[in-house]
Amino acid sequence: xxxxxxxxxxxxxxxxxxxxxxxxxxxxxxxxxxxxxxxxxxxxxxxxxxxxxxxxxxxxxxxxxxxxxxxxxxxxxxxxxxxxxxxxxxxxxxxxxxxxxxxxxxxxxxxxxxxxxxxxxxxxxxxxxxxxxxxxxxxxxxxxxxxxxxxxxxxxxxxxxxxxxxxxxxxxxxxxxxxxxxxxxxxxxxxxxxxxxxxxxxxxxxxxxxxxxxxxxxxxxxxxxxxxxxxxxxxxxxxxxxxxxxxxxxxxxxxxxxxxxxxxxxxxxxxxxxxxxxxxxxxxxxxxxxxxxxxxxxxxxxxxxxxxxxxxxxxxxxxxxxxxxxxxxxxxxxxxxxxxxxxxxxxxxxxxxxxxxxxxxxxxxxxxxxxxxxxxxxxxxxxxxxxxxxxxxxxxxxxxxxxxxxxxxxxxxxxxxxxxxxxxxxxxxxxxxxxxxxxxxxxxxxxxxxxxxxxxxxxxxxxxxxxxxxxxxxxxxxxxxxxxxxxxxxxxxxxxxxxxxxxxxxxxxxxxxxxxxxxxxxxxxxxxxxxxxxxxxxxxxxxxxxxxxxxxxxxxxxxxxxxxxxxxxxxxxxxxxxxxxxxxxxxxxxxxxxxxxxxxxxxxxxxxxxxxxxxxxxxxxxxxxxxxxxxxxxxxxxxxxxxxxxxxxxxxxxxxxxxxxxxxxxxxxxxxxxxxxxxxxxxxxxxxxxxxxxxxxxxxxxxxxxxxxxxxxxxxxxxxxxxxxxxxxxxxxxxxxxxxxxxxxxxxxxxxxxxxxxxxxxxxxxxxxxxxxxxxxxxxxxxxxxxxxxxxxxxxxxxxxxxxxxxxxxxxxxxxx
Numbered sequence: 001x002x003x004x005x006x007x008x009x010x011x012x013x014x015x016x017x018x019x020x021x022x023x024x025x026x027x028x029x030x031x032x033x034x035x036x037x038x039x040x041x042x043x044x045x046x047x048x049x050x051x052x053x054x055x056x057x058x059x060x061x062x063x064x065x066x067x068x069x070x071x072x073x074x075x076x077x078x079x080x081x082x083x084x085x086x087x088x089x090x091x092x093x094x095x096x097x098x099x100x101x102x103x104x105x106x107x108x109x110x111x112x113x114x115x116x117x118x119x120x121x122x123x124x125x126x127x128x129x130x131x132x133x134x135x136x137x138x139x140x141x142x143x144x145x146x147x148x149x150x151x152x153x154x155x156x157x158x159x160x161x162x163x164x165x166x167x168x169x170x171x172x173x174x175x176x177x178x179x180x181x182x183x184x185x186x187x188x189x190x191x192x193x194x195x196x197x198x199x200x201x202x203x204x205x206x207x208x209x210x211x212x213x214x215x216x217x218x219x220x221x222x223x224x225x226x227x228x229x230x231x232x233x234x235x236x237x238x239x240x241x242x243x244x245x246x247x248x249x250x251x252x253x254x255x256x257x258x259x260x261x262x263x264x265x266x267x268x269x270x271x272x273x274x275x276x277x278x279x280x281x282x283x284x285x286x287x288x289x290x291x292x293x294x295x296x297x298x299x300x301x302x303x304x305x306x307x308x309x310x311x312x313x314x315x316x317x318x319x320x321x322x323x324x325x326x327x328x329x330x331x332x333x334x335x336x337x338x339x340x341x342x343x344x345x346x347x348x349x350x351x352x353x354x355x356x357x358x359x360x361x362x363x364x365x366x367x368x369x370x371x372x373x374x375x376x377x378x379x380x381x382x383x384x385x386x387x388x389x390x391x392x393x394x395x396x397x398x399x400x401x402x403x404x405x406x407x408x409x410x411x412x413x414x415x416x417x418x419x420x421x422x423x424x425x426x427x428x429x430x431x432x433x434x435x436x437x438x439x440x441x442x443x444x445x446x447x448x449x450x451x452x453x454x455x456x457x458x459x460x461x462x463x464x465x466x467x468x469x470x471x472x473x474x475x476x477x478x479x480x481x482x483x484x485x486x487x488x489x490x491x492x493x494x495x496x497x498x499x500x501x502x503x504x505x506x507x508x509x510x511x512x513x514x515x516x517x518x519x520x521x522x523x524x525x526x527x528x529x530x531x532x533x534x535x536x537x538x539x540x541x542x543x544x545x546x547x548x549x550x551x552x553x554x555x556x557x558x559x560x561x562x563x564x565x566x567x568x569x570x571x572x573x574x575x576x577x578x579x580x581x582x583x584x585x586x587x588x589x590x591x592x593x594x595x596x597x598x599x600x601x602x603x604x605x606x607x608x609x610x611x612x613x614x615x616x617x618x619x620x621x622x623x624x625x626x627x628x629x630x631x632x633x634x635x636x637x638x639x640x641x642x643x644x645x646x647x648x649x650x651x652x653x654x655x656x657x658x659x660x661x662x663x664x665x666x667x668x669x670x671x672x673x674x675x676x677x678x679x680x681x682x683x684x685x686x687x688x689x690x691x692x693x694x695x696x697x698x699x700x701x702x703x704x705x706x707x708x709x710x711x712x713x714x715x716x717x718x719x720x721x722x723x724x725x726x727x728x729x730x731x732x733x734x735x736x737x738x739x740x741x742x743x744x745x746x747x748x749x750x751x752x753x754x755x756x757x758x759x760x761x762x763x764x765x766x767x768x769x770x771x772x773x774x775x776x777x778x779x780x781x782x783x784x785x786x787x788x789x790x791x792x793x794x795x796x797x798x799x800x801x802x803x804x805x806x807x808x809x810x811x812x813x814x815x816x817x
Contacts, residue, residue: 033075045082045145046075055183055245055260056153058278059101059112060160062131067108070142070149082144089138090151100136101154102129108142112156133158135200135242155183155244158233163246163276165286165611168212168228172201176240177228178262179205183245201241210263215610216672218291218385219266220330227262229276229285247277248285252376254336256288266290268334269326269375271387271611287611291326292375292386293335294666296367296393298322309397312357320353320396322367327386336374337367340524342581342637343707344445344484346758346812347398349524357400359812360759362708364395364637366582366664370527371555379556380614383602383677389667390598392582395639399708404759405815407463408791409450410766410773411807413439415795418452420466421773424816428791429466434459438807440478444486447811451489451504453479458491460504463811472507475500480520481529490529492517494536494543501529501552513550513558516543519576523583527554528598530586530620532574547571549588549596551620559619563594566624576632580662581639585623585682589644593627593656596620597680599667604675615670624681627656628689631700636709641728642684643703643712651697653714653726655734657687688726688733695720695738701752701806706760711784713763713776715751723751723765723776725784739776742786746770752804758812766805771795773805 031042040046049071059065072082087103090096102111104126111129118125135158139151172180173195180201182192192202213225227248231240248258252272258264269292276285299306299321312318320339324332339349346361355365369375369391377388408421416437420429438452438459449469450461458479460470477493477500489502494516501510518534533548547563563572576589585597601621606613629652630644642656662682670677697718705712714724722738729735741748749769756763763776763784772790779785797803 040075042076043074043078043080045072045080045147048072048082048142048144048147048149050140050142050149050152053150053152055247056155057110058155058157058244059110061112061133061156061158062129063112064129065110065112067103067110067140067142067152070144072145072147080145085142085144087140087142089140089154091138097138099132100134100156101138103140108140110140110154135239137244153183153244155242157239157242158235158237160231160239160243160278160283161234162232163229163278163283163285164232165213165227165229165274165276167215168208168226169205172203172205172241173197173199176201176238177230178240178246179208179226179228181206181241181243181245184261199238199241208261208263213264213288216608218271218289218327218387219264220291220326220328221266221268221332222330223266225264225266227258227264227274231278243278249275249277250288251275255290255376264288268336269293269332269369269387270371271377271381271384273378287378287381289385289387289611291328291330292389292666293324293332293369293391294327294386296322296324296337296369296391296665298365298367298393298396300396300398308394309399311399311401312355314357314359314400314402316356318355318398320355320365322353322393324369335369338370338373338525338527340366340368340583342524343758344524345447346707347400355398357398359404360400360402361812362397362399362637362760364397364581364639366395366524367393368525368583370525382617383600383615383670384604384609384613386666386669389600391666392584392664394664395582395661397638402759403761403815404757404812406757406762406810407447407813408755408764408773408808408810409441409443409461409463410791410793410795410805411438411441411452412795412803412805413437413807414797414803416798417795418461419793419795420463421791422813424813428793431793431795432461432466432468434468435471440480441807441809442479442482442489443809443811444482445484446486449486449504450809451479451482452807453477453491458489458502470504470507474507475502475509478517480517480531481522483522483526483529484524485526487526488529490517490520490531495538497536499531499550511552511558513552513560515548515550517550518543518545521577521579521586523579525583528552530577530579530596532577532588545573545575545590547573549574549620556619561620563588563590564622565592566594566622566626576630578633578635578642580658580682581635581637582662582664584662584664584680585620587625587633587635587642589630589633591629593625593630593633593642593644593654595623595625595682595684597623597682599680601677601679602670603677604670604672607673607675609670609672609675621679624679625656625684627684628652628654628686630654632703634703634705634712636705636712636728637707638709640709640730641687643705643726643728645692645700645703645714647697647700647716651692651695651700651716653688653690653692653724653736654686655688655726655728657685658682659731687728690736692724693736693738694722695724695750697750702754704754704756704763706756707758708760710760710782713751713754713756713765715754715765717750717752719749721748721750721769723754723763723786739784739786741765741767741774742788742790743770745772745790745792748772748774753806753808755808755810757810764808764810766808768804771802771804773808
């Protein structure tokens, strides 16, 4: 026993104080906020915040809301956790109150009135919000960890039925607006002397550094404006000063930004709905308009001099300068412009302000502010203050010198075969058997894919492998056009009587419209397609052109209208369509050549015009062009000519001059006083009309200008054994000519189809008679002659008879020497 006591005694004196037998203590030392050894400790709650701490919560009578979860931090601004909070409500004088607004003490659930308590009958407390119909402002405070939060204002008021943006109030007694509200102050420390009529407003408007938002016009980019709203209750009373601080949000965020004080800063051109958020709900309160450009000017820097035309070698980058201004002469920045090229195969337009030719050729480059990506507007406000309308720049002409080789694809509507020709190789490619006879053929601008329509399916041909890559039986019919970006085909099915916009990448129909199309053309930015329609005769299989025009836009959707003589109801049957250069509209062949503008004609509803006015629109209106009859037409890349030909009453060629050019920049503005818009018109004159020499024709099948606008070739059904040509001039009449066809492979009768090489060095003409493809080449003196031995594709029909190649497409490729 004595020995045991001795051991205990020794252990007691040999183990140091602060050390246990079990081991060393791991408890961390307390760190105090002041760095000393007393006071608040790091990790303890020092501040609790309720949001939105300045603007508070707005509630209608008897409405239930919720306080946002509090956030707590310590003295080092580090977030800390509070296990629970207790909530309570107080009047501005600090007295507790539960008659205006009440809060569930443990959850922060709000009642614009008084919560039920001790109701009995098994009804739980804080489940029914009993209205007291008392307007006013109370404050909610959250307590936790021994700390109280900031007071969160709760604005209780009658049920809001209307919120309308308008001018700043200058009379807070008789015409209160939100700029009269005490809640318009951006700090809780700011107060105001209130009116004596009990409307809760400041006696004088709350000062603001921003000017009032424009009601009768647009606001220039970067200009700030103070928004103000008038809030009306169900009984018609103006309660603008009782609802607390409104927050605003634009439907289209690119048009305007709005800060927490309702100060709007104009951003990109366009107009947008403004939503006012109040009582936990959003309400459309009005519109805001940022001024659109009235002018977009493009120039190509050539040395130190800007120019509207430039020569650029392939694979060299050419910068393009852009200056856009609005009606107030504000220079606009950051515009989302679509850069367009009339010949994207050789000279694509970059998304940035530059051009890099990839092959020799020529193109007109323009920039378009195209809704909805630039200058958008709600559909019922298109045209108001110029918003919702496209704006196109002047064209810059780019020429890439040199020559290239060609891949040519030859087919016939009477044969099951397609023949590829690579002019870097010494022999023709092997004929490829198709499932069906094609009735149409187009090639993507990147040259990767050939699409062929047929009565049974769409056939897709990959040029990289010279083989069919897809077949789709859901879209039989004719392929009328492919968009420049390669994403959309226009296909018409005369049996089902539909026009389809088809996405080849996934084999789906984007949208469809009733009717039978005859011809189609896309705008260079692929956003708009113009389609002429006809009447299909099932007994003959022939579609006869009618006066119906169909347009599809990514902004406005489908639009159908009738082609008539200018300022008349006399119908004009349309036989062909060509896009204008720049693409401010389209021209239509027919018994008279006509045109349509892309500028809508708006009529303002609600005059004088304000941001609350609306519009109705006539889309793609007549552009007041009345030219000679044409069966097929084409426009030149220089934007100076609309070339056409007809066989009625005799084969005749027409040059409709558009010099000095189609109207660019802004569409005509709608008059804010009369509410009417003057339609945009195209100025044209007949520079030349005359008989096509040496031919007898039953139909014109094509007008094919070179991309440099120097010459155009005419193809036709009939006889003559020549290719008619026309060389337009900058002013006055051009010159008609004809090129005799070579007889090296037999006797040609007529060029029935054709395509121009990308470098403008060769015109490939598919001919009847010898059933060959003739290579009409450019000579050193600039003329074109048929001196090269033609190609004999030997396309057989179902009976083995060789037929004329009437389907031709090409893509450029680098020459091997």
